[in-house]
Amino acid sequence: MKVSETGEFGLIDRLQKMIMDAGVDRAKGLLIGIGDDCAVWKCSGKIQLATVDSMVEGVHFTLDTITWRELGWKSLAINLSDIAAMGGVPRYILINLALPDVTETEDIEELYRGMIELAQQSKTAIVGGNISRAPLVSITITVIGESVNEHILKRSAARPGDAIAVTGWPGSAAGGLAMFMQKLKFTKEDATYFRNAFLHPVPRLEEGQILVKNGIAAAIDTSDGLISDLRHICEASKVSTRINIADIPVHELLKKNFKDKAIEIALSGGEDYNLLFTGNTDIINKIKKQLDVPVHIIGEITTGAPGGDAVKIDLLDGASKPAKLNKTGWTHF
Amino acid sequence: MKVSETGEFGLIDRLQKMIMDAGVDRAKGLLIGIGDDCAVWKCSGKIQLATVDSMVEGVHFTLDTITWRELGWKSLAINLSDIAAMGGVPRYILINLALPDVTETEDIEELYRGMIELAQQSKTAIVGGNISRAPLVSITITVIGESVNEHILKRSAARPGDAIAVTGWPGSAAGGLAMFMQKLKFTKEDATYFRNAFLHPVPRLEEGQILVKNGIAAAIDTSDGLISDLRHICEASKVSTRINIADIPVHELLKKNFKDKAIEIALSGGEDYNLLFTGNTDIINKIKKQLDVPVHIIGEITTGAPGGDAVKIDLLDGASKPAKLNKTGWTHF
Numbered sequence: 001m002k003v004s005e006t007g008e009f010g011l012i013d014r015l016q017k018m019i020m021d022a023g024v025d026r027a028k029g030l031l032i033g034i035g036d037d038c039a040v041w042k043c044s045g046k047i048q049l050a051t052v053d054s055m056v057e058g059v060h061f062t063l064d065t066i067t068w069r070e071l072g073w074k075s076l077a078i079n080l081s082d083i084a085a086m087g088g089v090p091r092y093i094l095i096n097l098a099l100p101d102v103t104e105t106e107d108i109e110e111l112y113r114g115m116i117e118l119a120q121q122s123k124t125a126i127v128g129g130n131i132s133r134a135p136l137v138s139i140t141i142t143v144i145g146e147s148v149n150e151h152i153l154k155r156s157a158a159r160p161g162d163a164i165a166v167t168g169w170p171g172s173a174a175g176g177l178a179m180f181m182q183k184l185k186f187t188k189e190d191a192t193y194f195r196n197a198f199l200h201p202v203p204r205l206e207e208g209q210i211l212v213k214n215g216i217a218a219a220i221d222t223s224d225g226l227i228s229d230l231r232h233i234c235e236a237s238k239v240s241t242r243i244n245i246a247d248i249p250v251h252e253l254l255k256k257n258f259k260d261k262a263i264e265i266a267l268s269g270g271e272d273y274n275l276l277f278t279g280n281t282d283i284i285n286k287i288k289k290q291l292d293v294p295v296h297i298i299g300e301i302t303t304g305a306p307g308g309d310a311v312k313i314d315l316l317d318g319a320s321k322p323a324k325l326n327k328t329g330w331t332h333f
Numbered sequence: 334m335k336v337s338e339t340g341e342f343g344l345i346d347r348l349q350k351m352i353m354d355a356g357v358d359r360a361k362g363l364l365i366g367i368g369d370d371c372a373v374w375k376c377s378g379k380i381q382l383a384t385v386d387s388m389v390e391g392v393h394f395t396l397d398t399i400t401w402r403e404l405g406w407k408s409l410a411i412n413l414s415d416i417a418a419m420g421g422v423p424r425y426i427l428i429n430l431a432l433p434d435v436t437e438t439e440d441i442e443e444l445y446r447g448m449i450e451l452a453q454q455s456k457t458a459i460v461g462g463n464i465s466r467a468p469l470v471s472i473t474i475t476v477i478g479e480s481v482n483e484h485i486l487k488r489s490a491a492r493p494g495d496a497i498a499v500t501g502w503p504g505s506a507a508g509g510l511a512m513f514m515q516k517l518k519f520t521k522e523d524a525t526y527f528r529n530a531f532l533h534p535v536p537r538l539e540e541g542q543i544l545v546k547n548g549i550a551a552a553i554d555t556s557d558g559l560i561s562d563l564r565h566i567c568e569a570s571k572v573s574t575r576i577n578i579a580d581i582p583v584h585e586l587l588k589k590n591f592k593d594k595a596i597e598i599a600l601s602g603g604e605d606y607n608l609l610f611t612g613n614t615d616i617i618n619k620i621k622k623q624l625d626v627p628v629h630i631i632g633e634i635t636t637g638a639p640g641g642d643a644v645k646i647d648l649l650d651g652a653s654k655p656a657k658l659n660k661t662g663w664t665h666f
Contacts, residue, residue, distance in 0.1 A: 001437070001438045002434065002436065002437060002438065003433075003435070003436045003437070003438055003441065004434035005438075006438040011438060011441065012464060015442070015445050018446070018449060019445070019449060019459050022449045023453070024452040024457070024458055025458060025459060025460075026458055027424055027456075027457070029424075030458055032460075033458065033459075033460040033461065034459070034460060034461050039425060039460035039461035041424075041425060041460070043376040043377060043379055043381060044376060044377035044378060044379045048376060050383075050425065050461070050475070050477060051427070052385075052427040052428075052429045052462060052473070052475055054431060054465060056465055056466070056467045059465060059466050091360055091362075092360060092372060092374060092383065094372060094383060094384070094475060095385075096385045096386070096429075098387060098389055098392075101335065101337035102335050102336070102337065103335065104335060105334045105335065105336055105339040105344060105347065108336065108348070109351060112348050112351055116351060116357055119355070119357040120355060120356070124357070125357055125358060125360035125363055125366065126352050126358060127358075127363060127366040127372035127374070128367050128369075128371065128372035129367070129385060130387060131341060131344060131345060132387060132389055132393070134389045134391075134392055134469070134471065135468070136468060136469070138471065140385070140387065142385050142427060142475040144477070146376075
């Protein structure tokens with residue numbers, strides 16, 4: 001069977017089962033292994049986190065729409081976002097770069113300028129890596145961090161009754177992708193908004209740390225799409241959820257430029273790298289005041305399906321009636 | 334200027350300078366950043382190590398010569414070897430896999446069987462990773478480990494007067510590569526030796542830890558080639574070196590099958606993933622008795638060139654006269 005038939009999540013499930021059956025999923029000090037945004041372990045009483053992610057030419061980017069500098073920024077940003085999703089503090093960066101030998105050295109320097117800019121902003125250090133020749137450009141980054149206190153955010157900590165909140169404006173990055181793919185013509189100002197949303201995501205590091213400090217326990221970053229990432233939380237927490245479509249924050253520029261498709265893009269578009277989290281409504285309202293980025297409550301966590309069956313995601317329209325959507329998220333295969 | 338003109342090490346130097354100039358090479362607790370086999374930092378008094386390396390289809394392997402299982406083993410082995418080079422204990426593994434969606438799911442399971450086998454042997458845990466679509470298979474692995482005591486092995490710790498020693502039989506992996514590339518016909522037994530040397534390297538983890546415990550301070554793994562890796566040690570330690578060609582261990586099967594090219598292959602062939610280290614002769618002779626893998630002393634460390642100029646690597650023939658070689662190691666561009 002081809003990987004395209006097994007699917008990304010199906011393949012991950014099979015490999016995870018092999019790893020568990022062989023007993024190599026466990027180690028001294030390990031707190032969280034496969035299945036969350038970061039791996040987490042204890043080192044002399046201190047919590048450490050590590051994550052890896054990559055950007056592959058022709059799959060995650062094309063060099064005719066992204067600048068080298070933006071590519072450097074985004075490659076690091078998507079990894080820092082995984083640390084943010086667990087409320088951690090990033091510390092050390094390892095960069096694995098594969099590139100054709102006809103690449104211009106100056107372009108690689110621009111790539112590094114983008115990474116260095118974000119490393120400076122996030123107070124992280126580039127401590128190692130590897131460069132190899134390859135037919136296509138790909139950048140794989142590992143970030144190692146630590147927890148801000150004795151707690152971290154987890155996918156598995158959502159509880160029935162929790163409100164669900166999201167930072168930023170979901171679907172904006174997907175709007176940018178659509179703009180490039182479909183060569184849509186927007187005003188210069190609108191195009192800049194969508195370009196930045198897609199190519200210059202800002203990892204929500206400080207926001208994640210503020211969530212932890214306020215006692216929030218469950219979060220994920222919105223990389224696969226709002227509904228898909230919500231599904232990850234529900235599966236890990238063995239809960240279901242009810243979303244009120246009328247409460248989904250849709251940015252005015254998404255509405256203006258994508259009309260009646262805007263809500264679908266907001267629900268299913270990936271790569272926003274904002275935070276989706278759950279918790280007590282009062283605490284979320286308190287957090288809202290501490291964050292510069294907008295926070296919207298979009299629904300609530302409900303009890304899981306009996307017998308541990310597949311989680312249920314109920315979408316309700318403005319009149320609290322069930323709504324349907326075509327797309328439910330973004331996978332690799 | 335193309336990357337092919339700048340060269341792998343030239344490119345690394347330029348990027349490292351940018352990183353240093355921007356001040357993102359430093360961080361609280363960081364002991365060793367770019368320039369050694371692993372990054373090293375202190376976490377609550379404990380020394381942690383991390384390394385990343387990748388195998389790219391068409392560059393590091395072709396699927397017509399390596400099995401998926403061997404590919405899994407080797408992908409992890411080359412990373413564990415970096416931990417071994419610093420005398421560390423590997424703990425956690427993150428796997429970043431890029432592959433075409435037409436890949437057979439069963440092949441990826443075989444790939445993981447190879448990794449799992451080595452994870453079991455090395456008592457490490459697979460704790461996370463990422464899978465994405467790509468036109469070619471590439472496997473990028475991050476390994477995080479810790480030190481065996483309060484010391485680690487470093488490239489920068491070689492001192493004039495140290496003897497230089499190497500484990501195993503250098504050039505054997507390159508013999509395997511040559512066998513595949515030039516379609517050489519060997520006896521079945523000889524072919525198995527070279528196949529394993531090239532496709533099934535054994536990371537010298539226990540050996541590295543024994544070096545640390547015996548007070549050895551300087552080491553590197555032989556991934557680029559004996560002379561090239563020796564140059565890395567000399568540059569990091571600001572020393573020079575004198576190598577006696579007659580003392581280079583050349584495996585009898587390398588001699589038998591490659592005749593008068595054997596010595597050149599032993600000196601310049603990459604991917605052996607053994608350990609090259611320096612230290613007091615008596616200590617090295619003591620270590621010899623503790624290791625199952627052969628250890629040979631091949632030369633000595635001499636004082637660096639005055640004024641910090643390029644290091645000198647003197648090769649002496651059997652009569653202690655200067656010898657010359659065409660190749661000096663393996664780089665990516």
